Amino acid sequence: MQQLTQICVLFSMLFAGIIYTRSYSRTGTMPIRRLPGLDSLDEAIGRATEMGRPIHFTTGTGGLVADTFAAFAVLEYVAKKTAQYGCTLIISNAQPLIHPITENIVRASYYAQGKPQSFKPGNIRYHSDSMQAYVSGVWGIMEREKVAANIMMGYFFAESLLLSEGGVRSGAFQVAGTASTPQLPFFVAACDRTLIGEELFAAGAYLTEDPVRIGALMAQDAAKIAAIAIILTGALASTVGLTM
Amino acid sequence: MKLTLASFLTLIAGVTVLADHFVVVPFINKTASTFIQWSVMLSAFSTALGGANILAVHTKRMSGKSANRGLSALLLGSMVTWLVIGLKLGMESQVYKFIWDNVYGSLSSTLFALNAFFVASAAYRSFRIRGIDTVILLVTACTVMLGRTGLGEAIYPGMPQVADWLMRVPNTAGMRGITIGGALGAISVSARVILGLERGYGGSERGMGVSGYDL
């Protein structure tokens, strides 16, 4: 029964995705509510450009999970903007698998903006998959290179507070986003703006207005409504003594 | 070509592992199991990839005129020493255990312990009573903090039960909401990756941008 529910949710989501993507392609409009966390990315980039100081970006110690894929969309946006404004972008990686991907994204973004000469592979740095070594490396960058903005998007563990307090000490404007619920309170307390849970997954659609991503976002909303309906039905059935 | 092949492999691997979760077909189950074991091996290999990256970057920095080349030398020296001890003497050797307990363990614990200070500092800055919602947040936080200690129990014996209730009921409700929303987002991203619709991570062959959109 549990597996049947899972299959139903999965397929309803996929079908909703296809239907919504098609309808979006026809109408071309889809209002997405304002996400201050994502709007503040421009503020962070603007601040760094005005100050002539670098921007730091990291995806945390999480592996190649969905949060990290969502973070790649944000990285792409930030990389394109920094290439456009001539601002330095430094990336810290904790996972060896993620390192070449971030390098690839930044290189492609700089090429897309017609600034291949501004791309510096040395600014994309792998530290260690050990949290402590990684945090120490990031602190070093924040202090030595006086970053103006610190953007943390992806899947984080206990390094969340260590990184964000490091950013506070160096006076950086900080934007964070994660679906890792244990780390959210730390980001909310220490950062200027935070994307909570699914807001991170909406980032790609919000920033790029890509029809596929917007269609997926609409499907996500449809699946959420389905999930609420299933929860309510289950709660009601359980209250009246019906069990599956 | 490169991206098409990558997308094709992603699709095959993703669909097989996903199907393994739902169906009992020996061929699919066996193939998925093989894929999963391959990914364990890939994870192990990526550690070596990371080590190679560190070697490349810091060797270059040491040979240059960087002001931090001393730090790079220190990093490489520590890495090579630790690696040689581990490979030559093994993890059960006294030397390895000594370094583990007295250098790595102590440094890690110290760095993690800083969280206690940072929590206090962040709480001092951000826990300001600005309205009814912040009052609720503050009272809840204080109750849970006291309820997790002997001091809370000494002040009011029912404090741990109140803290437990707060964790089990309102916390669970909030967490479930965020988790369900996050999980649906994760499914959406994963589905796009498996179906080859999310190719941003693969970069572009022609250097024409990642997802092909313009600012």
Added chain:
Amino acid sequence: MAAVNGEWGYRAMTFRRLAVLDSRIVYAAVFLSILLPLWRPLGLSISVSQGTFDVYEVVDSLSQDDTVIVSPSFAPSSEAEVYPQMEAILRHLLARKARVAFVNLNVEGRMYAEKAMTTLAPEFGYNYGEDYVILPFTPGLETAVASISDDFLGTYERDAYGTPLTETGALAGIRSINDFALVVDFNTGDTTIYYIQHAKPRGIPVIAGASGVTVPYLTPYLATGQLSGLIGGLRGAAEYETAIDNPGMALAAMDAQSLSHASILALIGLGNAAYFLAKRDDARTTRRSRQSNGGELK
């Protein structure tokens, strides 16, 4: 009037400074609150919560025919909080004569398994290979758990020291993950969720010991029954030590935790008081300036 304005302005400035107190003063207050009880213990008592008692009951229901997976999935960073939990639960498992297989999802896991068993094995008469076995580090986290749950013997052919598993008596009857009676995961991250997702559907109960910060994240899985028990943070370890009547390092450290929590609460109180007073004095200064300028604010 100018003097009065100056006085109010000075007070507001002092409160404002207090509201953004230097971090080093906050750090010093927390440091002292941790240090003092270690020097002069307060001796505060701890009661055993229902959650900890549930874990105790699950472990207590095991017998010597049962083999249990113990997964030390934490790092030195959270050792102070999670290791006492592991030692207390292992003590109970060994008292029940259950056989133990240590599954290591991170590099550090094996070190903790060896450290714990160096002390506990002689005390409970456990022999390596016959009564417990330490498995090698398996990288990949979720994929590692999926692999173990999917094909246990395919994932592990040998133990951490290179001995074939077929030669270890501790895993004699084990063919797949279904042959284990329980999974006990000590975590600071997501590893418990991986066991819930991959081992639990195969009918293996999962219990967890978690760092304090992970507890809110795992609590939702208790009510659904996906997690059969959870002990959280240093307090959870102290409660378990009380439950098995073996006071250890967690109970000894609880006073430091009590006082540090109290100091953080006091700092929050101070921060709020300063914030309110600064706001009130700012309002007064503005009002007085307006009055002295005939109703116009300059």
